[in-house]
Amino acid sequence: MFIRLTALAMVLLANTCNQKAVKEEIGSLQGKRWSLTTLNGAPQEKSPIWLEFDTTARRFNGNAGCNKVSGQYDVDGGQVTFGKVISTRMACIDQAANERETAFLKMLTDRTYNVKFEDQQLQFRDSGRVAMSFTGFKKAAQ
Secondary structure, eight states, X not given: XXXXXXXXXXXXXXHHHHHHHHHHHHHTTTTEEEEEEEETTEEOTTOOOEEEEETTTTEEEEEOSSSEEEEEEEEETTEEEEEEEEEOOOOOSSHHHHXXXXXXXXXXXXXXXXXXXXXXXXXXXXXXXXXXXXXXEEOOOO
């Protein structure tokens, strides 16, 4: 009985520490511009897509490729849920850029992802696979 209680206490403690670490990591979203590096497993070299997060207002804004984008997000444990997304509606000149932007916007609208941080990498995971990954860069002082 003692061993079971000790094991349960260790699991609860580890879970509490992990939630605190995830909250600290989520807080590190702010102050960086997150540039898209993969979308649905496909590398995005020199992608114009990026996001910035305001952790106080729980809002994000950025560029979806051809259009500006913004919306709300919420954090619960190690998950991020994106709410309604709004964007400007200019057509991309390039058809491939149009398709990439459409796919990106679909992946943000009303979706929940598990979040994983590694170094300067931010990953949004869905069912164990990396749906989107970003590299973070410090924003220049304004």
